[in-house]
Amino acid sequence: MSFMLSQLSNITRSPGDPKVVETGPSSLKPADSFGRALGWFSMGLGLTELLAPKMLTRWLGVEGKEGLVRAYGAREIASGVMCLSVNNDLGAWSRVAGDMLDLASLGAAYRDDNPKKGNVGIAIAAVTGIAIVDAIAAQSIRSLHKRKGESVRDYSDRTGFPKGIGYSRGKASGRVPHDMRATPSSAAASPATGETSPASADLILEVPA
Amino acid sequence: MRALVWHGKEDIRYDTVTDPQIEEPRDAVIKVTSCAICGSDLHLYHNFIPAMLPGDVMGHETMGEIVELGPEAKARGDLSVGDRVVIPFTIICGECDQCKRGNFSVCQRSNRKKDLAEKVFGHSTAGLFGYSHLTGGYAGGQAEYLRVPFADATHIKVPDGIPDEKLLFLSDILPTGWHAAMQADIQPGDIVAVWGCGPVGQMTIRSAILLGAEQVIAIDFLPERLSMAEAAGATIINFEQESVTERLTELTDGEGPHKCIDAVGFENHICLGQPDTILDRFKQMTLTENDRGHVLREMIYNCRPAGVISIIGVYSGMVDKFPIGIAMNKGLTFRMAQAHVNRWTDDLLHRIEDGQIDPSFVITHKEPLSAGPEMYRTFRDKQDSCIKVMLQPA
Numbered sequence: 061m062s063f064m065l066s067q068l069s070n071i072t073r074s075p076g077d078p079k080v081v082e083t084g085p086s087s088l089k090p091a092d093s094f095g096r097a098l099g100w101f102s103m104g105l106g107l108t109e110l111l112a113p114k115m116l117t118r119w120l121g122v123e124g125k126e127g128l129v130r131a132y133g134a135r136e137i138a139s140g141v142m143c144l145s146v147n148n149d150l151g152a153w154s155r156v157a158g159d160m161l162d163l164a165s166l167g168a169a170y171r172d173d174n175p176k177k178g179n180v181g182i183a184i185a186a187v188t189g190i191a192i193v194d195a196i197a198a199q200s201i202r203s204l205h206k207r208k209g210e211s212v213r214d215y216s217d218r219t220g221f222p223k224g225i226g227y228s229r230g231k232a233s234g235r236v237p238h239d240m241r242a243t244p245s246s247a248a249a250s251p252a253t254g255e256t257s258p259a260s261a262d263l264i265l266e267v268p269a
Numbered sequence: 270m271r272a273l274v275w276h277g278k279e280d281i282r283y284d285t286v287t288d289p290q291i292e293e294p295r296d297a298v299i300k301v302t303s304c305a306i307c308g309s310d311l312h313l314y315h316n317f318i319p320a321m322l323p324g325d326v327m328g329h330e331t332m333g334e335i336v337e338l339g340p341e342a343k344a345r346g347d348l349s350v351g352d353r354v355v356i357p358f359t360i361i362c363g364e365c366d367q368c369k370r371g372n373f374s375v376c377q378r379s380n381r382k383k384d385l386a387e388k389v390f391g392h393s394t395a396g397l398f399g400y401s402h403l404t405g406g407y408a409g410g411q412a413e414y415l416r417v418p419f420a421d422a423t424h425i426k427v428p429d430g431i432p433d434e435k436l437l438f439l440s441d442i443l444p445t446g447w448h449a450a451m452q453a454d455i456q457p458g459d460i461v462a463v464w465g466c467g468p469v470g471q472m473t474i475r476s477a478i479l480l481g482a483e484q485v486i487a488i489d490f491l492p493e494r495l496s497m498a499e500a501a502g503a504t505i506i507n508f509e510q511e512s513v514t515e516r517l518t519e520l521t522d523g524e525g526p527h528k529c530i531d532a533v534g535f536e537n538h539i540c541l542g543q544p545d546t547i548l549d550r551f552k553q554m555t556l557t558e559n560d561r562g563h564v565l566r567e568m569i570y571n572c573r574p575a576g577v578i579s580i581i582g583v584y585s586g587m588v589d590k591f592p593i594g595i596a597m598n599k600g601l602t603f604r605m606a607q608a609h610v611n612r613w614t615d616d617l618l619h620r621i622e623d624g625q626i627d628p629s630f631v632i633t634h635k636e637p638l639s640a641g642p643e644m645y646r647t648f649r650d651k652q653d654s655c656i657k658v659m660l661q662p663a
Contacts, residue, residue: 062276066324073324074381076290076416078408080274080324084283087314087642092279145554146279146315147539205650213633213654215497220475220630225502228625233457233481235616239371242454242577242602 091200095152098197099143102136102155109133120183121176122169132162149205152198159191271662272412273641275325278316281645283638286326289408289416294341297420299333299354303433304410304638306330306658307358307441308467309583311649312536313401317559318585320385320402329358329398330440331410332433338420345421355425355439356410356417357610360396363422374607379419380405394607411641413662425614428622434629435621437659438472439614443628446472446532447617448608449581450480453528457481462517462526462571463503464564466494468631468657469581470532474503475626482528486520488513490538493654497631509540517571525573534582535560545590552589559586569596580605631657638662 066080073079109116110133113126135158142151166187170180221228274284289298307330312318332355335348342348361368365377376395380386382405383393389403396418399409408416417423427436446469455461461482463473466489477485478501487498490509499505506516517526539546549561568578569592578601596603620626633656636644644658 062280062282062323066274066276066322069322069324072322072402072406074292076292076296077406078270078272078286078289078326078412080284080286082285083274083276084271084285085642086276086280086282087645088277088280089646141554147550147554205646207650207652210653212492215493215633215654215656216500218497218630219500219502220471220626220628221478221501222627223624225478228475229478229502230457230481231620231625232476232479235480236451236454236456240451240454240604242452242604 089204091197091204092148094197095143095148095201098155098194099140099148099151102140102143102151106133106136106138106140109136119176119179120166120169121174121179128165132158132165135161149198149201152194152201155194156191156198159187159194162187163191270413271638272326272408273328273638273645273660275313275321275327276323279314279646279649281314281327281642283642286412289412289414291337291339291416293418294339295345295419295421296339297335297342297348297417297424298337299331299356299415299417300336301331301333301410301413301415301662303333303437304328304331304412304660304662305437305440306411306641306644306648306660308469309400309534310645312534312583312585313399314645314649315536317536318401318403319389320406322402322406325399325401325406326408326410326412327399328409328411329400330437330442331356331398331415332427332437332440333415335420336414342420347421347426348424353427353429355427355436355614356398356415357423357425357439357444357614358397358400358441359423359607359610360398360405360407360418361422361611362419368422371609371612372606373609373611379423381418382406397607411638411660413638422611425611425618427618431621432629433661434632434635434659435627436618438468438628438631439610439617439621441608441610442468442472442631442657443617443626444610444613445469445581445608446474447476447613448606448610449473449530449532449579450476451613452581452604452606453477453530453577453579454604455480455482455528458483459527460484460486460521461528461530462486462488462568463498463530463532464488464568465531465533465582466491466498467532470494471497471501471631471656472628473530473532473581474498474501477528477530478502479620479625484520486517486526490540491651493633494656497656500630508538509542513567514571521573525571525576527573528577528579529568529572530579531564531568531582533564535562535584535588537561537563549589558589560584560588562588562591566590566592569599569601572599572601574599575601577602577604581608583607632659634658636660 113129379396396405552558
């Protein structure tokens, strides 16, 4: 897919520009790709809950709870956005939290007086499975990106000044070019003498008497 | 040839691509000996910079040897096949009004897709290597070969006998840190605060010391970066462990730093103790804001009245909750730009040769080009105490 897109984008390149012949190993790891897939799943489910809540409430036997289903749809979309972002670990964990909320709500609907109790049971089983998958994905993404357990390296010997700081300090002082100057230092420009400061003196027009 | 190629968000691949060809009379092709991953490459890695396309070759910190020269590049006399050159990240014509003024990063002629840039920025800026189609869509230098447009102007000729490690960063981070310090107008006796101790921040700290700053205060949260800043004599603030405002107040007797430098840009760290960073990330994720402005807010709040704010970290678009009222009432001066690399490199090369600075201190990982995709991840996730990655083609 990506190779095809790179071929398509060649229309924007000039003849002498490099063009992809064969793709090689990628920085994108399976955990991240799976996280993104969860993101798209969240977006799809969220849109369904947001746009067709009655279909779900009828199937689950909880008519009248359309507002709650819509709210859960918005939550799913928010999780989806996070899963598709570079903070995808947070997205996956937010999905796990959402799964818990879904299970609590489904548990409340799993009653003997609910004629669709069987459907609720199916939904509970499905959400439980998804929650496990979400938790595994979240953990994999986090472990892929976290700073590993090794000790932090100490770079306190890397001065960047081969002859010592003393030799380099101030070696370029006074070398700021005129067009890079911001303001004259306030102390030099406007000493608090109580009289017109030297800085503004040359701006005063001398009007002949 | 082999190259690191952008295929989408977090998807950089070590691909086989066609070799670059001379297109214009002023072009050259170089055989890359060394290149590096820049912090600003991570904005592309995260797909925050618009107009990247699958198949774009990454990289704008490159050096190598000239293997082919266009007729005009040759005729202008300064370059020959076999010359060793560092390639600045900005492509410059050397002839337009802005180039003549030394404002190389806003060269008026080098962006070959200037219509697109004019629509977005109002005016075109310079073409850049490997940095989206907004800046020309030029192939980058994380590759075995690189075509250099306007090569007779877009190069820094370097002598033999000095290792690549010491010269490579003339392409970007050294002159960028230098530019940040210059546009901050650092004078002897100044107290300078630098936000961000990544590679550019490290170069900025050392530039400030070269310019005679009395005290440099370095702000970050990663211990390895802070230790590197401390090595240059900076006073450090770990913003995850202490309040930046309280510490700056204490270190400056309540006056604030004379000069504040942003070497972070729009992807600042998200920190529970700094709630605006969370709000910004939420807005960025929901496409209601492009850039996260925490560092700008903190600089404006803490800068000494009549002080200078220097922005060298990359911003891409709109930022919210920008405290212009505080800035205006405190009489702050703002300076910002992409570095005008070639303006500074002769001087900096002399300082490297003289032993005033050795930029190789920043390299923490030196790997073959083929390890590029892994190193993008390592660098982004700040694993293995990674601060700067240098890559070399086989």
